[in-house]
Amino acid sequence: MPVEHLVILGAILFCIGLFVVLTRKNAIAVLIGVELMLNASNINLVAFSHFDPDLLQGQVFALFVITVAAAEAAVALAIVVKVYQYFQTADLDKISELKG
């Protein structure tokens, strides 16, 4: 498969992720959008490692990104649970005590 197809797939995935992040009101949905954006970068990294003389840097980077994304998701869900305990909702428009 040519590299261009993979890069275009990555770009589409990134745009979908960004769209989800910007339009959805639910915290969990926003996190799913972020996950899509990270995976778009992973596709890019793996695709571009085709041109890399060492051939591996991008793939190793993608493995690190997967690990970091898992850690971030764990922390994110913990915080969402905590917010839900206080606000009884995960709707971002209704979570707005801090203003000024």
Added chain:
Amino acid sequence: MISLLQSNNASDLKDQLGNLSEDVWMLAPEISVVIALLLLLGFDLLFKKNKEIGLASIAFCGLASTFVILTFQWTNFSTDLMIMGNLLRYDQLSVFLKLIFSLGGALGLIIAARNGEKNNLFQTGESLVILFGLFLGVFLMTMATNLLMIYLSIEVVSICSYMLTGILKGKRKAEAALKYLLFGAVSSAVMLYGISWLYGFTGTLDVTSQAFISGLSEVSVLPLTIALIMTIGGIIFKLGAVPFHIWSPDVYQAAPTAIVSIFSTLPKLAALTLLFRVINVLPAGLFDWQLILGVVAIASMIFGNFSALWQKDAKRMLAYSSIAHAGFLLVGLVAYTEAGNTSMLFYGAMYLVMNVGAFLLIAILERRTGSAAFDDMRGLGMKMPFLGILVVIVMIALTGLPPTVGFNAKLYVFSAIWEAYQVQNNSILLWVFILGLLNTVVALFYYLKLPYYLFFKTGEKTVLEKSSIPDHIWGTIMVLPLLIWFFQSEWLMNVLNSINFVF
């Protein structure tokens, strides 16, 4: 690591491993931080009651040993080195920054220790463990020269920051942590996408390598600009400058004051270092980063200062002030001269001292009144004149007026940008210069608001607790350097001038 992957035969691998084990000595400060982290974790699990003294002593000993190792590295520094298979760079800049970071971290812990029983960080080990994770992250940020390390170190700092914001009980803390997390996750995802394109353009992750520079020169302007703006955007998020500042007022207002004093200094300076390293490897004329960072600096100064005018809460006001300070820090970077680099570092070091001092005093006042709102602080200066005077000095330093070192810092930064304008004749430098100076005047109005409430308003609210002698001592220790260095700033400038900024 990457060069390890390249090696094909066994003897080559053996050499590489030998090099890595030599490089470990350069990482002694990081290892010291990790050992302290593990000790805190173990101590927290083993003991059930009265953990405060043990945890506090491990934390302070860990930072002290880190500081001693760094002093040793600073005095015995010989030459700049790329270590761990070109992932990190060991140079004077990183050692100096780590020195002031370990000092700033210790001061932050002192604020936490002075905070008394309520919401004490030392009661459970978790928050201290995460705090040491943050220290490890900022240490690595000062050394990272590889896109992988840049991403990982920023993520280490970010994830620790989200947890520290929300770890204590409270509705507002949870909300601030969620907002911080969502903004942070999106901005790091955008940065990662930019990084993946930079990797695609160049075929390497090492920003100092020749392949990276020559690869960038072959790309057309538009994709290169987009990828670089995405990458720099993620770093600017950690710097807390406009347009990636939205999280900071909420986080600063809600998080514990000791934690905020660390958030507002360490990650900011580390991000500035990363930005410095990235723009210094860019080939000249490819991408007008001076224009972009100049606009970011001007926007941060204007937005931070004007928003701070309307705040009713001291911590929220300091949040906007730190956005403005991010702009002032960028001024030295935008100048792009030797003097600009030195003045940026001077400003950064002084900003750390001033800000930690300001948060210490706010924490002391907050303990008396139960909140950091201006209304609750009415008339406190009359009841505690000594602390009131210390607040006035810190606020004058943050504004940048003599006789405090804040004046020297602003003077160096703005004279650097003026000289740079005369040499480079770039109009954005002139705009940064003029608008920056005007902003300093605006800053005066809100920085003097807190002293005004302390001394000229009368309040009926009773003081919960008498001011104690240790408060006075710590306040003096943090404020006195601001006055002394106003007269003795050449000493620090000489130290900074000895730093070699060249790659």
